[in-house]
Amino acid sequence: MKRSMKQWLTLGLCGLALAGCNTSVNQSQSASQEANGESQAADSQVQTGGAEAGGGTEAVALEPVNVDDEEAWKQEPAYGKTIKVINSTGCTAPVNVAELKGYFDEEGLDVEVVKSQQTTIDAVGTGQVALGAGLITPTLIPIINGVNAQYLGPMHTGCKGLYVAADSKAESSADLADSKIGIHGGLGECDHNVGLRFFLNSGVDTDSIDWVSTDSSASPQAIANGELDGAIFDENVADPFVKNGTLKELDSTTDTPEFKDEVCCAYYINKDFARENPITAKRLARALYKANAWAEEDSDAYINYLFEEDLLTGDEEISYDFIDSLDYHPTQDQMSDTVKEIVADYQELGIVDQSLNPDDLYNQLYAPVGFDIQDFVGHN
Numbered sequence: 001m002k003r004s005m006k007q008w009l010t011l012g013l014c015g016l017a018l019a020g021c022n023t024s025v026n027q028s029q030s031a032s033q034e035a036n037g038e039s040q041a042a043d044s045q046v047q048t049g050g051a052e053a054g055g056g057t058e059a060v061a062l063e064p065v066n067v068d069d070e071e072a073w074k075q076e077p078a079y080g081k082t083i084k085v086i087n088s089t090g091c092t093a094p095v096n097v098a099e100l101k102g103y104f105d106e107e108g109l110d111v112e113v114v115k116s117q118q119t120t121i122d123a124v125g126t127g128q129v130a131l132g133a134g135l136i137t138p139t140l141i142p143i144i145n146g147v148n149a150q151y152l153g154p155m156h157t158g159c160k161g162l163y164v165a166a167d168s169k170a171e172s173s174a175d176l177a178d179s180k181i182g183i184h185g186g187l188g189e190c191d192h193n194v195g196l197r198f199f200l201n202s203g204v205d206t207d208s209i210d211w212v213s214t215d216s217s218a219s220p221q222a223i224a225n226g227e228l229d230g231a232i233f234d235e236n237v238a239d240p241f242v243k244n245g246t247l248k249e250l251d252s253t254t255d256t257p258e259f260k261d262e263v264c265c266a267y268y269i270n271k272d273f274a275r276e277n278p279i280t281a282k283r284l285a286r287a288l289y290k291a292n293a294w295a296e297e298d299s300d301a302y303i304n305y306l307f308e309e310d311l312l313t314g315d316e317e318i319s320y321d322f323i324d325s326l327d328y329h330p331t332q333d334q335m336s337d338t339v340k341e342i343v344a345d346y347q348e349l350g351i352v353d354q355s356l357n358p359d360d361l362y363n364q365l366y367a368p369v370g371f372d373i374q375d376f377v378g379h380n
Helices: 001-018 029-040 070-074 096-098 120-125 140-144 190-202 219-224 235-242 272-277 278-297 299-308 316-325 332-349 357-366
Strands: 082-086 111-113 133-137 151-155 160-164 180-183 210-213 230-234 247-252 265-270
Touching: 029 235, 070 133, 070 278, 082 096, 082 120, 082 278, 096 133, 096 278, 096 299, 120 133, 120 140, 120 151, 120 265, 120 272, 140 151, 140 357, 151 272, 151 278, 151 332, 160 210, 160 235, 180 247, 180 316, 190 230, 190 247, 190 332, 210 272, 219 230, 219 332, 230 357, 235 247, 235 316, 265 272, 265 278, 278 299, 299 316, 332 357
Parallel strands: 082 111, 082 133, 180 210, 180 230
Antiparallel strands: 133 265, 151 265, 160 230, 160 247
């Protein structure tokens, strides 16, 4: 990709607030990370590789681990201790739901939900907490660059869209070459990266797009005034403006065929924690998957519970429609495919060095745990 793309993504580093990480991957980083990767002890139950070309280490393989081996579990450093996880609300509320509904307790885990001054991925990577959840698009690059985390599993599909004025002649993102697009966050963050993939998919030269960082509350009026040609929104934020005839959606990670089956938000875990506590890591995943299973099999009860526990706020109809539109039963295969697709797109866009082996990058980012959310349907 052209130099301007790499400059944009370097600027995006400020928004991610990830110390020591670049948003463009360079092969030269691997040397400085390799010694760190080699110095980490490998657990006898866990397969893990050395440093990868992007700067991080291979994801800890959890699938072979016997999650029900009680004697082995008692030998783990985290056994019987309090495990900190990041507070998560809205579409990522299954983390808090697992704690409130006692799913962590069922797995024999003492979990404390905490808040952090850091970004979630940074809090997980530095070991301030063991686990967090969030969007894949802005976290994939930091993990490639060496943030000490890996994806534990999928959470849900959805939830971003590209919107224009309701009376715009544009019918798809393919009609928006040379346009000015609003993003809510910095360059290199989620809205920007989602937008890049929309335009890449539709054949638009992404260097022709003028990305404007703005407040989401100001974007609808800016579009109406012609100051912006469109903007990337969370779908629940844009929904009122679609209903009142101000905006229309052109592309969506919820409905556009090329994106609708991709995982939007995922769980991620500190690699050292997973390496030293593989059974605990899998038990965390089981508890979270129980919350996910409930979210999908009884969405009415789940969404009502979110409101009752103040994990979901705002207009009830809009919030209900938004959460209900998300698929909380994505599979391990969907997660694998999503990670591979995003890596491929980022390499095509020049965000990730094209000389790096995509299979190595995938192995650095994700190792399936060996069970799916659907396995826990009917638990509640």
